[in-house]
Amino acid sequence: MITTHALSDHALSDDAFMELASGAGDRAVVGQLREAQLSKHLMLLHVVAKAADGVDPPSPATAAFRAGYQLLTEAQTVDPAAVARLLGLPHIGSWAHDCLARLDKGSAPDFGYLAAVAAAAAVQLGIRFEIDIPVRNGRAQLPGLGCLEVADQGEWITLSSDGERLRAGRDVDVECARLVPDDGSGGTVPYWRGTPLARVEADGQTWEVLLETTDKHLDRYTLPMLAAMTAADIATWRHRIQSAWELLVRHHEWAAGPIADGVTVIVPLVQRSDLDSAASPAAFGAIATSMPPSPVSMAETLIHEFQHIKLGGLMDMLPLVEPSGEKAYAPWREDPRPMGGLLQGAYAFAGIVRFWNVQRHIETEPDDVLRANVLYERWRSTIEPATGTLLEKASLTPNGVRFVTAFREREQRPDSTAVPAEAMQVAQEVALDDWLTWQLRHTKLDATGVANLAIAFQDGKPLGDQVLPEAWVEDDIRKIDSVARSRLINMRYREPQRYQRLSAADLSELGAADAHLIRGNASAAVAAYREGLAAEPDPAAWIGLALAINRLPAMPSRPVFTIHLPLLFEMHVRLVAKGISVNPLDLAAWFE
Amino acid sequence: MSQKQDLSSAIPDLRDLSLERLAELGDSALAHSIDLYRRRLKETGVPLNSFSARI
Numbered sequence: 001m002i003t004t005h006a007l008s009d010h011a012l013s014d015d016a017f018m019e020l021a022s023g024a025g026d027r028a029v030v031g032q033l034r035e036a037q038l039s040k041h042l043m044l045l046h047v048v049a050k051a052a053d054g055v056d057p058p059s060p061a062t063a064a065f066r067a068g069y070q071l072l073t074e075a076q077t078v079d080p081a082a083v084a085r086l087l088g089l090p091h092i093g094s095w096a097h098d099c100l101a102r103l104d105k106g107s108a109p110d111f112g113y114l115a116a117v118a119a120a121a122a123v124q125l126g127i128r129f130e131i132d133i134p135v136r137n138g139r140a141q142l143p144g145l146g147c148l149e150v151a152d153q154g155e156w157i158t159l160s161s162d163g164e165r166l167r168a169g170r171d172v173d174v175e176c177a178r179l180v181p182d183d184g185s186g187g188t189v190p191y192w193r194g195t196p197l198a199r200v201e202a203d204g205q206t207w208e209v210l211l212e213t214t215d216k217h218l219d220r221y222t223l224p225m226l227a228a229m230t231a232a233d234i235a236t237w238r239h240r241i242q243s244a245w246e247l248l249v250r251h252h253e254w255a256a257g258p259i260a261d262g263v264t265v266i267v268p269l270v271q272r273s274d275l276d277s278a279a280s281p282a283a284f285g286a287i288a289t290s291m292p293p294s295p296v297s298m299a300e301t302l303i304h305e306f307q308h309i310k311l312g313g314l315m316d317m318l319p320l321v322e323p324s325g326e327k328a329y330a331p332w333r334e335d336p337r338p339m340g341g342l343l344q345g346a347y348a349f350a351g352i353v354r355f356w357n358v359q360r361h362i363e364t365e366p367d368d369v370l371r372a373n374v375l376y377e378r379w380r381s382t383i384e385p386a387t388g389t390l391l392e393k394a395s396l397t398p399n400g401v402r403f404v405t406a407f408r409e410r411e412q413r414p415d416s417t418a419v420p421a422e423a424m425q426v427a428q429e430v431a432l433d434d435w436l437t438w439q440l441r442h443t444k445l446d447a448t449g450v451a452n453l454a455i456a457f458q459d460g461k462p463l464g465d466q467v468l469p470e471a472w473v474e475d476d477i478r479k480i481d482s483v484a485r486s487r488l489i490n491m492r493y494r495e496p497q498r499y500q501r502l503s504a505a506d507l508s509e510l511g512a513a514d515a516h517l518i519r520g521n522a523s524a525a526v527a528a529y530r531e532g533l534a535a536e537p538d539p540a541a542w543i544g545l546a547l548a549i550n551r552l553p554a555m556p557s558r559p560v561f562t563i564h565l566p567l568l569f570e571m572h573v574r575l576v577a578k579g580i581s582v583n584p585l586d587l588a589a590w591f592e
Numbered sequence: 593m594s595q596k597q598d599l600s601s602a603i604p605d606l607r608d609l610s611l612e613r614l615a616e617l618g619d620s621a622l623a624h625s626i627d628l629y630r631r632r633l634k635e636t637g638v639p640l641n642s643f644s645a646r647i
Contacts, residue, residue, distance in 0.1 A: 007604045007605065007606070007609075007621060007622075008604070008605050009600050009601050009602070009603060009604055009605060009625075010600075010601045010603045010604070010605045011598035011599065011600055011601065011605075012598060012599045012601055013596075013598050013599075014596040014597060014598065014599060015596065017599055035607055036601060036603050038606075038607055039603050039604060039605055039606040039607055040603050040629075042606040042607075042609070042614060043603065043604060043606060043622055043625060043626060043629070044629075045614070046614055046615075046617060046622055046626075047622075047626055049614075049615060050619065069611065069615065072611055073610070073611040073612050073615075076610060076611050076612075077610075080610075083611075084607070097638065100630070100633070101633075104630065104633075220640075221640065221642065222640065222642045272644075274644050275644070276642065276643070276644050277642070277643050278640055278641060278642035278643065279641050280638060280640050280641070281638055282638050304643065305641075305643075308641040312641075316601075316602070316603060317599075317601035317602060317603055318599055318601055318602070319602065319632060321636070323635035323636055332643065333643075338636075340636055341641070344641050345641070348641065348643075399599070
């Protein structure tokens, strides 16, 4: 029996840590993260193995696990590197994580999956074997390779191989060498569906990435994986990845090589109207995304999600955030985020800032230049407040403080090229709309404090020494109906021509005040919002009023709206409930 | 001049351990690392970093 003293912990070089803190991380750094993930997978495999040993008498699943473990051990003696590559896949991390979660809940994990992993290794290495592996929905999965179509079989199927051919059930008898991912170059293999593989190349740099849509352990994101991809779908994905890869290699070299080393799987997600993407620390090396609408968007998504992957890998090695119930504003999400999520987001968007800072210099079409500048400024301006919150909330470990401090300093370095005025104005308005909406949605105020302040205002007392009510973050305390307006505000840079068309068209569905705002008539918008608020203290109208006021530089109350909007709204509600008519501008002026 | 030290992580280095030897590890050998990992999962869950972009 091996004892503890024989093992050491993974070490991360200080240079690698600081490089990751700078927002980057080269191929060597990514290599260190990958090696640690392999060890994590092995550690979890050990947990699952002990659990399987504890099942007596063995079930078909635990028997398959043990047979799989044995076969993998044999494969490792033949080609340790190939087995390490297989065990490092996100499929395995995801499965092992699911096993741990199920064991901790007292339910049986998917023991049989390891037999399929072992079969995949044996098929690749030409090893003789016979093993039972699970069948789901008529498919026997060989992780990382593809699946056998074995319709009408039971829950298990016996695979056997003489090292040359694989046999399964009554029908399947295929050459092992042909059981590979489908890179689009070969013909069909009976009963075999190779996992689609995108093999892309640009300027001599290659990247191979699987498009995984069948492994249930990678179906773990906010949207389901795309269950059935047609040949045309796969071709579109390959083409989009190729185009994005060319962009990354030629203009974002800092990200391209590490992505090629660190991302082995893309999980295509079902498509909604918006682009959805995700990454999970349980599946290091996998990026889930719906189809990005353009190569630029695909490249941005890859950088975005790879930032999450890197930081997730680092946080597996070195915890950076202490557990706490704290939640705060994150400009990229509608919900209040815990500190770990805030750090993840800030880190991901630092990568996006770097991406757009290049794009804004290489785009040539005016609309694309505008979009790149807006997105650069929009996200650049979020990093300082987000990292400031992380440092202020005191919920970082010592390594976390060091990491965030270094990261913040790197992101504070000014860029030499100014953002054009129009892009700056759009970015600031989009950011303000997001901030105001979030505040009204999630800021709870002490009711007694609000009432006292409303009385003081009603009595004509100066703000002077009045105590402002306590405020705290709480999920979804007000419903805000301003999605259509926010979409139009964002359309100014996302689709400038469509924005021009729509803003010149009939906007009556929006309401008069929003229509004035969208058309750029801020004074008329202020008047219309005021009129609307006289009838009802609607939070969306308060946000619209704040946006309109913000467009009028001469208005001294502009900062009041930015800082105190939830308080203005709650005081308004309180006063209206008492039958008192209030001019919102007078209320705001009281705070000046 | 100060020597930069490597940072010791919470993950045991198992890269060079064969599966055969991994199976022979006693319960105590990885217990501390596994407990740490489990505790972290319990405290923070597995954060899913998801993003929805308006397009």
